[in-house]
Amino acid sequence: MSRDGCKNTHHTNGITRIAGRCRSFRINTKKERDCTNAPSKGLAAERLVEADLILAGFTTFLPSSAQCVYDILAERGELCFKIQVKAATPKNGRLVVDARRPSASSRHYSMEDYDYLAVVDLSTRLVCYIPRKSFNTGRVTVRLTKSAAPRTDLYFSEYRTIKGAV
Structure with a gap:
C-alpha cells in the first residue's frame, strides 16, 4: 500500500496510476498548467x-x-x-x-x-x-x-x- 492509501499504485514518467477502488489521475506538467x-x-x-x-x-x-x-x-x-x-x-x-x-x-x-x-x-x-x-x-x-x-x-x-x- 502506498502513502496515499491505495493498493497497486504505480509511478511512471510523472503519471500515477492507481488500481482498485481509486481512480487514475495525472500530475499536470508546467505546459498543461500554462x-x-x-x-x-x-x-x-x-x-x-x-x-x-x-x-x-x-x-x-x-x-x-x-x-x-x-x-x-x-x-x-x-x-x-x-x-x-x-x-x-x-x-x-x-x-x-x-x-x-x-x-x-x-x-x-x-x-x-x-x-x-x-x-x-x-x-x-x-x-x-x-x-x-x-x-x-x-x-x-x-x-x-x-x-x-x-x-x-x-x-x-x-x-x-x-x-x-x-
Missing part, C-alpha cells in the same frame, strides 16, 4: 465568467452538449441570458476577440444564438459583458482605457455588469 493553449484558455475563461456571475447573484448552467451555441446560461429571477465566452490577452491597450465559431458549417453566430459576449481579460481575470446587439459578427475590439477624443468604441469599464439585470 493558460496559453487554446483549450485551457477557453475553459479557464468560462470558469472565471461563471464565478463572476455567481458572485453577482446569478444561477449558472452549463450546456451538456458541445454543439450548443452558447457557453453559459445565467438566470436571476425572471431574467435569463445566454452567454458566449471569449478570452484575450491585452495588446496595445485593447482586447481583440474573434466573435465567430471556431469551426462549424456556418462560422457566424446569429443574433439569437446568445445575448451577451463575455470577454475575459486574462491578465487581470476580469470580465466584461457586451450585448450581442452592440456589434456585428467577426472581430470585436474592447479598449481598456478611454481616449480623450469622442469615439464609438467599446470600453471595458462600461460593460462590467450585465445591463438590464442590475
